[in-house]
Amino acid sequence: MTHRQVVQAMYGLMLALFVTILSTTIVTNALPRILADLDGSQSQYAWVVTAMLLTSTATTPIWGKLSDLFSKKLLYQLALTIFMTGSVLGGFAQSMPELIGYRAVQGIGMGGLQALIQVVIAAMVAPRERGRYSGFIGAAFATATVSGPLIGGFIVDAPGLGWRWCFWITVPVAVIALIVLGRTLKLPVVRRPVKIDWLGATFLVGGVSLILVWVSMAGSQFAWLSAQSAAYLGGGVLILALALFVETRVSDPIVPLRMFRNRTISLVTVAIVAVGTAMFGGSVFLAQYFQVARGFSPTHAGLLTLPLVLGMFVSSTLSGQIISRTTGRVKPFLVFGASSLVVALMLLSTIDSRTNLVLVGCYLALMGTGLGCMMQNLVLAVQNTTANSEVGSVTSVVTFFRTLGGSAGVSVLGAVLAAHVASYVAAGLAGVPGAPSAGGSMEVESLPGPVQQVVRDAYGQAFGDIFFIAGCVALVTLACVVLIKEQPLRTTVEWTSENARTETESLSSASRA
Template identity: 75%
Template sequence: MTHRQIMEAMSGLMLALLVAILSSTIVSNALPRIIADLHGSQSQYTWVVTAMLLTSTASTPIWGKLSDLFSKKLLYQLAITIFTVGSVLGGFAQSMPMLIGFRAVQGIGMGGLQALIQVVIAAMVSPRERGRYSGYIGATFAVATVSGPLVGGLIVDTPWLGWRWCFWVTVPIAVIAFVVLGRTLKLPVVKRPVKIDWFGALFLVGGVSLLLVWVSLAGKQFAWASPETAAYVGGAVLALIVAVIIESRVADPIVPLRMFRSPTVTLATIGTVAVGTAMFGGAVFLGQYFQIARSFSPTTAGLMTLPMVGGLFVSSTISGQIISRRTGRIKPFLISGGILLVIGMGLLSTIDHETDLVLVGCYLAIMGIGVGSLMQNLVLAVQNTTDSKDMGSVTSVVTFFRTLGGSAGVSVLGAVLATRVSDYILAGLAGTPFAGKAGGAGGGSLDINALPEPVQVIVRAAYGDAIGDIFFVSACISVVTLLAVLFLKEVPLRTTIDSQSSREPVDNSAEAVDNKARSSASVASATNGSPQVEGLRTAVVDSSAEPVDNSVNNLSDAWSEPVLPRPYSTEGVQLSGSPSDDLNLHGTVTDSSGAAVADAVLTLTDASGRQVGRARTPADGRYRLNAPKSGTYVLIASGGSYQPTASMVVVGDRPVTHDVRMFGAGGVSGVVRAGSREISGAMVLLTDVRGEVVGSCATGARGHYVFGGLVGGTYALTVTADGFRPTASSVSVDDGEQVNFDIALQAGTTLSGIVRSAGLNGPVADARVTLLDTDGTVVAAAATDSEGGYTFTDLPDGAYTVIATGYPPVAASLRLAGEHIEHDVELGYPSAD
């Protein structure tokens, strides 16, 4: 796909992602008000977030596997539809259980949107270029994260709208995303037998769901050490064991276990789990901190998260551009992101209800920069080592574990927050008349305004202090991410959609090339009816092709860039032992005209890049190089003013003749003048017969220009300079020839003036001025401006006729012979008679 096609498809993907993130951020910032209106508790507050993350986590691997089997485009549109339906239903919720259920529906669609966007981009863009497009994902995430809380706060604070519009406002955007995606995203659908691992998906989702439910309820509904805990954990472990057994036996598993054989995948998965825990678990409670602990409105609370979003936006965008356009390396950004994440979380763990807001903003910015450097680049590291046939499954698995970490983080940190808030409130109320009115504290109502004023102060302080505690837990978890990326091995980003391992293996050994050459010779002999040639073919050098690096270090990257196949010919193969019975390579070095090239240096290297022979051609251009054994060699020829050439030659069991043709590195130089004056700063442009620009330069202080390294042929030399007419000339260059070509510029004359009214003695606006040459041909035409002025530029010297109309036409003849001529025109009124 071209860059334009990719950007058109990305517009649909970004709109869909915008809908998903916007819905999440709008609702997240409005949750304190929603919980208060629906009479929810801190536990239900956590479940509104957890329910969506739970279904999103459980469905992510299924979406990814389906994308390997069905149309990615249709699946993405289906995910948009499901998410939109959940959003609409969420706006009609009348109770907390209903809201949690509709959030679960949203989560199913969210799982598809999160997993499939990376899969679709991977199907369009190579890993080396994927960083710049992943930066767009980070930018979209940042825009949605910034605008979501602001829009959500505005909606909640507007009496005639209410919080229900937080769910409905994104529906039009979702419809637009659906339509745009249908029109722009065009991906091939790979047809292959479909076998969906339904049982594996059932036990995998069941096991993960049981674990998440247990984490959410333990410590609140029942004790951590209780029969309920044994039931939940035991059932989850049993379901996951069954899932692993099924996944290891089925042909198309939901989660290919073989991918964890790669250390890159394993470490990236561990790192992304910790990122999800730290990111979701820590950031989701910021709304409570700013609204409850610091008494800000929802709109202001959204503005307070701008430093975090700005850091995420900047780091994800800049890192993606640098990776794609400059270094091609992702590990430096992963390490720096891991360090900044630990530092940011550690600093946030020090905040309380009285911390200076400027410091809080700085801490959030550091955390945002760390998350932006890690989130997309961890996915990119995994995709770079994955075949296209497993891209959907592996990408979704990484997203699955990141969301799993977020789900577990929200649940665990929510439980920690509820406990710590309860402890702080009980400690604050001790010895006061309100002792005993904690009301469950962290698990009670979040309608703080309904509490007495002294109790409100204590509760707000409790929330502010408890938020710092959960960020300390997040900082400890983020250390795991840092350790994972430190041990992650740097793998160069490939420049193809598919990996080398997914292609048929290529044997580059000399014996394999020898066998292929013999087989090709036999086929050619049978086809042409000529006797079979027992020797090997010699490579014919394609001078238009780029040199190919055939060293051992680069054989593994043979598929990194498209290489045109080199044609082979049976001509020149020695069928007898002459001129020598030993293994050698010999021939003649000529230029493009067929003349022998003297003093050309020829170097013969083997497959490992070691030099095995070297020779210099005499006056007749002939050479001979001995080959130590049969095999594949690279012959390099250079010398004089000729361009170096390289060709691959296969030597079998007898001498091989290989003629080398060299193309001269000619040049063109000269001086740009105008009369006797040398023109500096003129732009000189050199183009070949196809119109391709070969080179460009500006003339020096004395009007001198130089072009070198030219292949013999005809070129167009164009010169432009301020105050002079452009000129183009044809120049021919032979191989190795240095051509001196001076260029003369002709000054272009400028004709200007003012058209006035003879009667009123004032300028005439919008008068038509036409310039004719001696043949009566219109050279130029213009309309006067508000001051009656007109101007014609770049006119050659000669005779012209100026005609002005607007009143009765007036014509005048004049001769141009200078750089600037002024000619005013007076228009008269018609006479009274």
């Protein structure tokens, strides 16, 4: 494909990515109203988000494997269609169980869109040139992240609309994406014998689902150390062990285990778990920090996270351009990004309810810079060392672990946050005569002035604690990217031994010159 053809196809891909991310952020401000209209409980509140995240995470490796066997374009269109179906149905939901089920359908489509976008780009553009287009992904992510809460708040409050339009508004954009992709995306379809490992896929989805359910419910529905935890975790590990056994026996597994013999793939898989924790945790807990600890409205909270998004957009675009046009090397940007992320999270661990907002914005910009340098480049490093016949499986595995790290990290950090807030509130209220019990459910805005400040201070201090934990996790990412062996990006889409030999010789000659 020529540069013009690639850019035209990228418009369709980015529209689909925009819709996917928007659907996860636009519903945030509408959830309280949805809960009131559908008579939902607090546990169902969490499951509106968790159901979508669970199905998208569990199905990501399956979508990736299917892309190695069938038409990537057709699968992308199918994932987008499933996503639209879930969106339309979600808008018609008459009860919370219905809505949760439709969000799960959305998640199946979202898992395909997240996994396949990198696979489709890999089929269009050589690794050395791929950085030229990374700005598209950064722009779509930044726009959807910032505009989602703002659009959601406007729709909920606008006369004649209501929360159901938070689901329906994404459908026209998805339809446009389908039309653009149908006209512009031209990919060759490699015909080869198809044998899908359905048994391995079933065990994989079942095991991952049980573990994700455990992570999302432990600490709130039951204790981390309890019989329920043992049942969920033990069952998940057992089913995944069966999946591992099956994957070592079948000829064409869903997750080719031999990929982990590749040092780069193994290191990136570990590194991207922490990236997912920082990326998802940052967006979830920062919004809560600005609203609860600082007292800002949801709309203002979304605007205050803008430095994080802009940092991601600028760094991902610049790093991609520099890699494509000059060095052709990824590792320096990975090391810089991981170092920036560690420093930013450690700086964020010092914040409280009174920290200067300009200073917080600088910390967030540094965090976004680190994430932007790593997110796309980690995937690029993996794809550069992978044969075309397995690029879908490998890419989806990396995406899978990023999402898994995000969902697990958010749940664990959320449990830590709740425990530390309760402890800090109890200590703070000990000196306030006639204060309410720390164990009760407290609406911060309705509390007396002195008590309200105690609660805000407790949240501010607790947020610093969880960012410190996230910073310690990010140290693992830094260690992994330092150990990655540098391999210059190839200039061809197809990966063959002849390509590798030619590029090695040309790079050696350039180095001598």
